Amino acid sequence: MSTPIRFTIADLELLPDRLDDTRYEIIDGELYVSKQPKVGHQDTCSEIVYALRTWMHAGGGGRAVLAPGVIFAADDAVAPDVIWISDERLRDGVDEGGHLRVAPELMVEVLSPGSGNARRDRDLKLRIYSRYGVQEYWIVDWQRREMAVYRREDSALRVAATLRDGDVLTSPLLPGFSCEVSSFWQHAPS
Numbered sequence: 001m002s003t004p005i006r007f008t009i010a011d012l013e014l015l016p017d018r019l020d021d022t023r024y025e026i027i028d029g030e031l032y033v034s035k036q037p038k039v040g041h042q043d044t045c046s047e048i049v050y051a052l053r054t055w056m057h058a059g060g061g062g063r064a065v066l067a068p069g070v071i072f073a074a075d076d077a078v079a080p081d082v083i084w085i086s087d088e089r090l091r092d093g094v095d096e097g098g099h100l101r102v103a104p105e106l107m108v109e110v111l112s113p114g115s116g117n118a119r120r121d122r123d124l125k126l127r128i129y130s131r132y133g134v135q136e137y138w139i140v141d142w143q144r145r146e147m148a149v150y151r152r153e154d155s156a157l158r159v160a161a162t163l164r165d166g167d168v169l170t171s172p173l174l175p176g177f178s179c180e181v182s183s184f185w186q187h188a189p190s
Contacts, residue, residue, distance in 0.1 A: 007031040008074040027124045029075040037081075037112050040188035044110045044142040045081045047187070051179040052084050060174060062086045062105075069099040070107075072132045078125065082108035084174070103132040105173055110140045126150065130157040136173045142185040 006029030015024060025032045037045075045066055052064035064084045071077045077099075085093070085104035093102035107129050109121040121139055129137050130152075137150040137157050146164045150157040151172075163169055165182045 005029075006075060009071055009077045010074070012077070023079050025079055025120075026075055026077045027120070027128055032120060034112065034117065037110070040142055040185075041081075041110050041112055043188045044140060044184050045108075047184045048082050048108055048110075048138075048140065051183065052082070052174075052177075055174060055177045055179075058176070060177060063090055069097075070104065071095070071099050071101055072103065072128065076128055076132070078128065080104075080107045080125075081110045084108075103129070103134050105135040106138070106171075107134050107136075108138045108140065110142060113143070122148075126157060130155075136171060140184060142188045145182070145185055147181055147184070 007026045008029070009026065011031070012024055012026070023034045025034075049064045049066055052060075056062060056064060062084055064082065066082055067079055068083055069077065069079055070083070083100075083104035084106035085100070085102075089102050089105065090100075093100050095101050107125075109125060111118055111121055126137065126139075133152075134157065135152045138147055139150070140147040146162060147169070148159055149161045149163065149169070149171075151160040152158075161167075163181045167181050169177075169179050169181050171177050
């Protein structure tokens, strides 16, 4: 029986540069490849960043970023859709290549079609984000018009709420932040 291949971030340097924005992620040494998301997905990401930046400019602080690279370890490197990170964590958390090397306080994944994508975001990324100390994790399903909010409880992320049209998102992590979740997918094509 052969030993399974374990990928590291060094292996990503050997992969061909793609012009189609193919995304590569490594979770627990396994390589995941996904295609550039569709317009509805990207529009939802933009609305989330807009809501976070509106709060930030009103005095909330920190930084909201679209699709950054986050390298937790050589065999754990992800490309979340959106993050929010405090100024304190950001100050010493970026490497010379511009990748985060610390866990942002908030990670957001917007689901892409397909059971493999959903499994990666709902299971694998939930575990990895929990393991590396993320404080809050939002999984947004713009097609079903709902989102799951996970918050740190002791040493793990646990579901705190499932929100749908008509619900308002608040967060103890982001004092004063308040947003109708329907605004995240209001412009996404059906």
